[in-house]
Amino acid sequence: MTAYIAMLRGVNVGGNSLKMSWLREACADLGLQDIQTYVQSGNIVFSSRLSASKLEQTLKATIDKQTRLPVTVVVRRAAEMAEIITGNPFLKQKGIDVAKLHVTFLVEAASKLAASKLDVLAGTRDEYRLAQREIYLHCPVNYGESKISNNAIEKALSVGATTRNWKTVTTLHEMAIAS
Missing domain, CATH: 3.30.70.1280 (SP0830-like domains)
Structure with a gap:
């Protein structure tokens, strides 16, 4: 199993x-x-x-x-999920507030060309890093005010997605390895 x-x-x-x-x-x-x-x-x-x-x-x-x-x-x-957690590039930054981290999980991998559309959404305030089927987000102000929302990502990449905050990501992993 x-x-x-x-x-x-x-x-x-x-x-x-x-x-x-x-x-x-x-x-x-x-x-x-x-x-x-x-x-x-x-x-x-x-x-x-x-x-x-x-x-x-x-x-x-x-x-x-x-x-x-x-x-x-x-x-x-x-x-x-363990690889996603250890692969978060924002965790390597000094003084990062993990409460400002999110992961958008994609149904399928996005092309680099499609992902370049995210640059406009992120602007100068928010940061993102594209992995295989995930997008790591750092929204230092507030995810709720970010232009790089789940809806915007789905529209830009033409792929289904769902976003979770960092606490949920790590908690779900802990639950999975404990069961």
Whole structure:
């Protein structure tokens, strides 16, 4: 069994209401094990023998069919999340406030050419670094006021994505390796 983390985009915001108890039950019905949810925004930790891409498809189809909520589902193995955490380039900067760090998880890798569109969004205030299927963000003022929002990233890159703050990223990883 492999430990996984699934992150759903847009859950329990903007009228997209989804009970975590229902989500846990739906995951159990799919044969997933060791299921836990974190906060009310669509974060699920579980174990499965399926691949990440199969899990993304299956979870999305189940949620779409049973709730009619158009959600993006991003799944990462716990081992991948560990690499994402250790690979955050902003952690190497002195005096960085981790409360100002976020990670945008992409459904698929973005091309460097498409990613160059993010320069305009980041402007002079916010910083980003593109990895494989993640974008590390440093928003020193406030992510809520940043122009490099999840919606803007999806539009610029033409790829589904979901963003989590650094505390959520590290907590989800800790939950996954503990299960």
